[in-house]
Amino acid sequence: MASNAAVPFWRAAGMTYITYSNICANLVRNCLKEPYKTEALSREKVHFSISKWTDGKPEKPTLRSDSPEE
Amino acid sequence: MLRRALGLLPRPIAAARARSFSTDLPAAHTADATFMEAWNKVMPNTDPPKTPLSFMHPRPPTPSSIPPKLTVNFVLPYASELSTKEVDMVIVPATTGQMGVLPGHVATIAELKPGVLSVHEGSETTKYFVSSGFVFIHANSFADIIAVEAVPLDQIDANLVQKGLADFTQKLSSATTELEKAEAQIGIDVHSALNSALTG
Numbered sequence: 001m002a003s004n005a006a007v008p009f010w011r012a013a014g015m016t017y018i019t020y021s022n023i024c025a026n027l028v029r030n031c032l033k034e035p036y037k038t039e040a041l042s043r044e045k046v047h048f049s050i051s052k053w054t055d056g057k058p059e060k061p062t063l064r065s066d067s068p069e070e
Numbered sequence: 071m072l073r074r075a076l077g078l079l080p081r082p083i084a085a086a087r088a089r090s091f092s093t094d095l096p097a098a099h100t101a102d103a104t105f106m107e108a109w110n111k112v113m114p115n116t117d118p119p120k121t122p123l124s125f126m127h128p129r130p131p132t133p134s135s136i137p138p139k140l141t142v143n144f145v146l147p148y149a150s151e152l153s154t155k156e157v158d159m160v161i162v163p164a165t166t167g168q169m170g171v172l173p174g175h176v177a178t179i180a181e182l183k184p185g186v187l188s189v190h191e192g193s194e195t196t197k198y199f200v201s202s203g204f205v206f207i208h209a210n211s212f213a214d215i216i217a218v219e220a221v222p223l224d225q226i227d228a229n230l231v232q233k234g235l236a237d238f239t240q241k242l243s244s245a246t247t248e249l250e251k252a253e254a255q256i257g258i259d260v261h262s263a264l265n266s267a268l269t270g
Contacts (some may be wrong), residue, residue: 009252009255010252010255010256011246012252013248013249013251013252014248014249014252015249015252015253019217020202020256021201021202021203022218023253023256023257024184024201024202024218024219024256024260025201025202025218025219027201027234027256027257027260027261028184028199028201028221028260029219029229030230030234030266031226031227031231031234031261031264032221032225032226032227032230033225033226033227036221036225037227040219044146049122053137
């Protein structure tokens with residue numbers, strides 16, 4: 001049985017399925033008509049804070065609001 | 071050599087507890103008898119705690135004759151579009167082409183590509199454009215469609231679609247790395263699917 005069936009082009013380029021799926025979803029959201037587009041993009045906004053730890057102590061956290069594009 | 075291998079097989083199988091396929095398990099969840107006994111010895115007056123499995127609705131068993139309607143669960147990460155809705159047919163955009171699902175369809179798992187999902191109920195059809203996802207069709211005529219993004223066709227702006235298609239076609243010709251080419255190709259695929267959804 002062929003365990004290496006033809007892989008999809010995105011997998012061959014090193015992209016995972018989740019990345020592919022999120023890219024597709026973002027492209028669709030960007031093609032919506034106006035009130036729906038802003039709703040969709042605001043629904044997908046994330047806002048989080050990251051703090052790196054060194055020597056067992058947290059450094060100053062950075063706040064990030066990644067927009068869904070990247 | 072094969073005969074000796076076959077001779078070795080029965081021993082491990084008999085030693086391990088026989089595992090049934092998921093389709094053969096009883097539909098309702100029965101509480102574990104040994105747990106109940108142990109619980110009743112220690113706390114006879116209190117009800118035992120419920121396990122997550124007992125909160126789940128068991129899947130209805132596969133009926134012996136094909137049911138008249140297909141039950142569809144169509145979910146998105148942020149909303150449940152259709153929840154156990156009885157329909158006549160759904161056409162899903164699988165990677166292998168448009169797949170029509172009728173009641174009694176063989177159990178299938180299919181990956182979806184960007185395309186139009188249409189739900190046919192009586193004489194009305196509802197269409198959604200699905201960005202990607204999966205469809206799980208079970209043997210008892212239940213279909214679970216999960217998509218990341220699904221929009222009714224009238225929410226799509228044709229001008230943005232044309233612009234996107236032109237942009238990505240241009241990006242593909244100027245792409246250098248494999249990843250950029252893949253992203254441009256994805257853009258072209260999605261926008262052409264959107265285009266044909268609007269025109270077709």
